[in-house]
Amino acid sequence: MKSILSIETSCDDTSVALVREDYHVLCCLVASQDLVHQPFGGVVPEIASRNHSSHLLPLVDQALKQTQTSWDGIAAVAVTNRPGLIGSLIVGIVTAKTLALSQDKPLIGVHHIEGHIVAPFLQDATYKGATFIQEPFLALVVSGGHTQLVVVRGVGNYQIIAETQDDAAGEAFDKFAKMLGLPYPGGVQVDQWAKLGNDQAFVFPRSKVKDGFSFSGLKSAALRLLQSLSEEEKKLRCADLCASYQKAIVDVLIERSIETLKSTGLKNWVISGGVSANSRLREQALEAAKKMGIQLAIPPLRYCTDNAAMIGLAGLLRWQKGDISNQSMGPEARAPL
Ligand code: KG4
Ligand code: ZN
Numbered sequence: 001m002k003s004i005l006s007i008e009t010s011c012d013d014t015s016v017a018l019v020r021e022d023y024h025v026l027c028c029l030v031a032s033q034d035l036v037h038q039p040f041g042g043v044v045p046e047i048a049s050r051n052h053s054s055h056l057l058p059l060v061d062q063a064l065k066q067t068q069t070s071w072d073g074i075a076a077v078a079v080t081n082r083p084g085l086i087g088s089l090i091v092g093i094v095t096a097k098t099l100a101l102s103q104d105k106p107l108i109g110v111h112h113i114e115g116h117i118v119a120p121f122l123q124d125a126t127y128k129g130a131t132f133i134q135e136p137f138l139a140l141v142v143s144g145g146h147t148q149l150v151v152v153r154g155v156g157n158y159q160i161i162a163e164t165q166d167d168a169a170g171e172a173f174d175k176f177a178k179m180l181g182l183p184y185p186g187g188v189q190v191d192q193w194a195k196l197g198n199d200q201a202f203v204f205p206r207s208k209v210k211d212g213f214s215f216s217g218l219k220s221a222a223l224r225l226l227q228s229l230s231e232e233e234k235k236l237r238c239a240d241l242c243a244s245y246q247k248a249i250v251d252v253l254i255e256r257s258i259e260t261l262k263s264t265g266l267k268n269w270v271i272s273g274g275v276s277a278n279s280r281l282r283e284q285a286l287e288a289a290k291k292m293g294i295q296l297a298i299p300p301l302r303y304c305t306d307n308a309a310m311i312g313l314a315g316l317l318r319w320q321k322g323d324i325s326n327q328s329m330g331p332e333a334r335a336p337l
Pocket of ligand 2: 116143144273274305306
């Protein structure tokens with residue numbers, strides 16, 4: 001059985017994976033840049049692309065060596081080509097093109113969100129994969145750049161039901177963490193603090209937008225509240241603030257998903273993207289699915305945040321359909337699913 005060699009460099013994590021034709025992840029390496037960007041409180045695009053340049057080829061070498069895979073065992077090279085930071089995408093694309101051309105392999109450009117959508121179907125030694133999920137299913141994709149509810153009828157057959165009108169859910173987490181003076185990336189920090197707090201302590205607004213999500217009102221309300229507190233109070237009430245704010249985001253994501261499951265009659269649901277690592281979202285979604293008799297899959301944390309394995313699986317599914325890119329493929333900062 002052959003494997004897809006995949007590359008993900010759309011934002012700040014450099015990742016390389018080998019995904020076998022049976023969806024099994026042979027290896028998924030991630031070089032995180034969190035510490036590099038932490039002093040700036042967010043991703044600095046120029047620094048991200050420079051780091052991708054130095055990390056990427058050593059990771060490709062390591063992935064091949066570690067799995068004792070030769071180029072004969074590689075079916076195709078897949079790479080995220082959209083959407084993302086242009087400089088970051090270029091490093092991945094140029095590397096993938098060079099490898100594909102020099103090793104005479106097909107090149108496959110992958111949409112980053114398609115990668116997140118298929119992530120629950122990956123398999124490895126400790127994760128069996130969402131083989132119980134049937135198409136059509138509802139995908140809630142929640143990341144730093146996207147918040148979307150999508151009906152998935154097959155690879156490339158997507159109907160977007162709702163998307164964010166302003167900030168993405170991950171962005172709403174990160175900006176709140178920044179306001180509180182918590183280190184970047186903020187989502188995981190808010191999640192950890194929230195575990196120690198009372199989620200009823202503060203009341204945050206939940207905005208309802210007809211065709212989507214909106215988190216900017218929540219963010220402004222949080223800013224106003226934090227401005228009314230002293231530095232001392234912010235520190236003392238950090239856990240309560242995080243618990244109440246997190247509840248507001250998770251309530252909206254769960255309510256909207258339940259509404260869509262009911263109105264479409266879909267019985268299968270997947271949640272993916274960086275924010276699907278959130279412990280409250282995972283708990284509440286499992287509870288809701290159980291109550292409604294819905295099959296739910298959420299990937300393990302390693303496949304929630306950005307990783308090349310999900311790009312490898314999306315690439316594999318595209319390759320199996322004969323959906324091959326050519327050497328003129330370029331990066332796209334913004335691209336619909
Ligand atoms: O999917 P991802 O790695 O990158 C993008 O495609 O954007 O998502 C990153 C986002 C960040 O906003 C990060 O704060 C958020 O996912 N995130 C979390 C958690 N872990 C990561 N948000 C809430 N709770 C978490 N545990
Ligand atoms: Zn992502």
